[in-house]
Amino acid sequence: MMANKNKPKNDVFIIGVGMTPVGEHWDRSLRELALEAMTTAREETGAMRPEAVYVANMLAPALSRQSHLGALLADFSGMRGIEAVTIEAAGASGGMALRQAYLALASGMVNTALVVGVEKITERVTAEVEAALITSSDADYESIHGLTQTALAAMLMRRYEFEFNVPEYAFAGFSITAHANGAKNPKAMFRRPIKLETYQRAAILSDPINMFDAAPMADGAAAIFLARGDVLPSNPPFPPVRIDASATAVSAVAVHDRPNPLSFAAAEKAARIAFDRAKINQDQIDFFELHDRYSIFAALSLEAAGFAAPGEGWKLAESGAIALNGQIPICTFGGSKARGDTGGATGVYQAVEAALQLQGRASEIQVADARIGLIQSLGGIGSTATTHILSTVETL
């Protein structure tokens, strides 16, 4: 049985998770994808009914002409009458929805919540998806000039290479590691490992970003069921995962408005707050689910979270430190690069994957003795960052 001292009533736990495969789900709608993830997460709790639903999504209004997902999905999943709302923070929507649910539960106003991230990307052709994605940047001063998110990331990558004098193919390790992990994740969009030569031969999307530096955008839904310590089920089928810290911060939306574009200031701030709140340091983190929409984001995220000095994040890829058996494994289920980037749902996928690692349910991609995990989602070009630290609770 659980000792009371180990489950303070104000602590917030993940007690159920679910996710659909990421990919081109031509035959399935936004609501059907969401329902599958919500149902799986609820089934893991013994079909508990949450008091509130937090939906993470960024693109449904633009790509599916559908807003108001809180009501839509609560209704479609048979939960009319409960509290439900959509949380939007661009690519960080998933992390932000988790944050809002955490606040509600920690405050004691809500006892149980279901967080569901869903995105339906493939309703539209690439140019329209690009136009929808760039709405998370500055419309008057970035997007109007024909920018894309990939172009903004490419400019960061070029400047990074210039300032820190990094060698050619320095970022290859991020893509190779992601694909090695994704190959063993049954939910991943891409399930084949790649070689260095594959990366080197890849077509350029927006120089210096090549096809393997950029994550594919695809459809998917993921869900987590959260409960306060005082309403935990007594004999859960899977060990609850505790949220030890939740933090978020923003920086300028426009990249050109930042004092140092090569520093993800929001991510740095959110990570620092999270480490302080959990009272741990980087050495105690067993794995890091970062938001690798572009390989340059992986380098900048590692630097922002304190795992590498500015200009040296790429070295962790080159040395193998980010591999499953390395010093700081990242993107253990393939990350956005290989699992696929589901826009505003990404942060929820990260939380599901982290929970599976901490519960020892990651099978072939299990990080040995994973006890503390860090997850970080980014909105726009790192304008919003959400950081959570999750852990197993040994004595439960």
Add this chain to the structure above:
Amino acid sequence: MEITSHWRIKKQRYALVGEVCPHCAAKIFPPRDICPECGDEAKDHYQFSGRGEVYSYTTLYNAPAGYEEQAPYTVAMVQLEEGPLVTAQLTDIDVNEPEVGMPVEMVTRKLGSEGDRGILIYGYKFRPVLETA
């Protein structure tokens, strides 16, 4: 149609009019009314020279909807000589020509249009500095 949203910032688009902070003298572009350096109110207009150098750049082949006809095109972040960075397209330039640190100057060009019968949107782009003979 978004006529007002373009009309509203015509001084910025046509003449790089930003602000200068009356408290700490920081030059600000785009204008934002609150100085990012000192946090005080900054509403004094300041016209930038339009000269600067390329901070970074890239060429787009996969343009967003509305820009497909322009592709490929090169975009840059330009560090203005007064300090701020500004994002814009490079023009009058070959794909292989730009480099970090290249001196550039502002010119006014067509940025796009809102469909076949829509308004034309003009604004700043940057080109390599033309040498005077």
